[in-house]
Amino acid sequence: MSKPIAVITGASSGIGKEAARELLLQGWQVIALGRDPARCEQAAMELQSACDRPQQLHFIGADLAQMSSVVQAANTIRSLTDRVDVLLNNAGGLTRELTLTDEGNENTFASNHLGHFLLTNELLPLLQKAASNAPAGHTRIVLVSSSAHEHCDGLDWDDLQSQQDFDSNRAYCRVKLANLLHMRELARRLQADGIRVHAMHPGLVNSNFASHADSAMQSYFEANAARGITPAAAADTLIWLASAEEAGLTTGEYFHQRQAIPCSALAQDDDAAAQLWQESERLVERARSHR
Numbered sequence: 001m002s003k004p005i006a007v008i009t010g011a012s013s014g015i016g017k018e019a020a021r022e023l024l025l026q027g028w029q030v031i032a033l034g035r036d037p038a039r040c041e042q043a044a045m046e047l048q049s050a051c052d053r054p055q056q057l058h059f060i061g062a063d064l065a066q067m068s069s070v071v072q073a074a075n076t077i078r079s080l081t082d083r084v085d086v087l088l089n090n091a092g093g094l095t096r097e098l099t100l101t102d103e104g105n106e107n108t109f110a111s112n113h114l115g116h117f118l119l120t121n122e123l124l125p126l127l128q129k130a131a132s133n134a135p136a137g138h139t140r141i142v143l144v145s146s147s148a149h150e151h152c153d154g155l156d157w158d159d160l161q162s163q164q165d166f167d168s169n170r171a172y173c174r175v176k177l178a179n180l181l182h183m184r185e186l187a188r189r190l191q192a193d194g195i196r197v198h199a200m201h202p203g204l205v206n207s208n209f210a211s212h213a214d215s216a217m218q219s220y221f222e223a224n225a226a227r228g229i230t231p232a233a234a235a236d237t238l239i240w241l242a243s244a245e246e247a248g249l250t251t252g253e254y255f256h257q258r259q260a261i262p263c264s265a266l267a268q269d270d271d272a273a274a275q276l277w278q279e280s281e282r283l284v285e286r287a288r289s290h291r
Contacts, residue, residue, distance in 0.1 A: 004138075005029045005130075006242060007077060007084050007123065009064060009116065010091030012039040015144065015202055017047070018235035019088060019242070024050035024057060026243065031077055031084075033062040033091065064091050064115030065107050067287035074122035083130040084123050086242045089116040089143045089179075098166035103287035106161035108168070112175040114287075116143065117182060117280045128193055136194030137248025141186060142241045143199040145179040145254070150264045152177055155272065160279055180254060180267035181276045187252030188270075196248050198241050199263075201256040202234040 006023050010016035012034030020030045024047060032047075034040040044059045051057050058080055062073035077084070092112045099107040105114060120141060131139035152173035156162070162171040180199055187197040206228035240258050241247045254263040266272070 003027050003029055004085035005031065005081055005083060006086040006088060007031045007033070008088040008090060009033045009062070009119070010035075011059075012036060012043040014231045015205065015235045015238060016088070016090040017043050018232045019090065019238045020057070021047055021050050022235065022239045023242065027052070028243075029056050029058075029081075031058045031060065031080060033060050033064075033073055035061070035063045035091070037061055063111075064119070065101050065105065065111040067103055067105075067110075067115065067118055067284055068290075070115050070118045071122065074119060077123065078126065082126065083133075084126040085130045085134075085139055087120060087123060087127060087141045088238060088242060089120065089141065090238065091116070092144060094168055094172045096168050098163060100163075101287075103290045105283060105287060106163050106166075106171065108171045109161040109175050109178070112172075113178040113182060114280060114283055116179075118284050120186065127190075127195055131194045134194075137196050137245075139193075139195045140242060140248065141183075141190075141195065141197045142238060143179045143183045143197075144238065145183070145199045145201060145263075146172075146176040147201050147256075148173045149176040149180055149267055152266075154266050155181075155276065157275065157279070160283075177264070177267055178276060180263050181269070181273040182280075183254075184252055184268070184270065185273040185277045188273075191251060196251040198247065198251065199254050200237050200241060201254070201261070202237070203256065204228045205231055205234045 006028050008016050008020050011020045011032030020032050024030055040059045040061060047057055060073050060076050063069040094108045101110055127139055155174055162174055183197055183199040237255055237258050253260045
């Protein structure tokens, strides 16, 4: 059987880069997405040392906040392969001030949720192709969420992207809840295909993640740096969810340190998960109309 193929977003640094490194060492083919061209080039040079054959690693420039860029990335992926075994929706970030993309979406919501929603849908035929030729549980989608989802009081359907009276921390907590609701709806929709869908909380990671956060969040990361973990340690659960046989036995769960953990009651709301799917479809179509 040919080596499995993983698509990893946010792979030019942090958790995503470490996951790419380990999967390459395991012999996987990795298609890595990153927003910053310079960081992608640097990461590609660094990760080549983990490759044991040519063309094992492909880097694609993609801005998950821009739906047009997501579509271009998906087209490039389709030109490289007709199947995807594992999709790791890892990219994320936040901004200290309200920032709208030229497609009209709030940047935190778009880069953490909406871009991954579109990318997953674009790659679904490739995931289904892999699943159709493998045992149930082989093909997987993993979303990186956060315990931050516990610190919000739900999604505001009248202001889903938190554009009114914008607060950076609130927007981030809400979009991490959106990640879990997206995971829940995906797991429901794809169960019959044998595709497993999980989410994970990476923990407090010492990285450049909070470089664009507001002063309050930056202060929090600085004050807690001593108990933070390395990106490689945080990536361990992501790698395990991608590759361990045990992780393919269940679907729709939330993990930390390789253990299934409870998520908030709001993250288990099936009606909210279905509504988020519908709203996400609407926002993607609106973004397409900006072309």
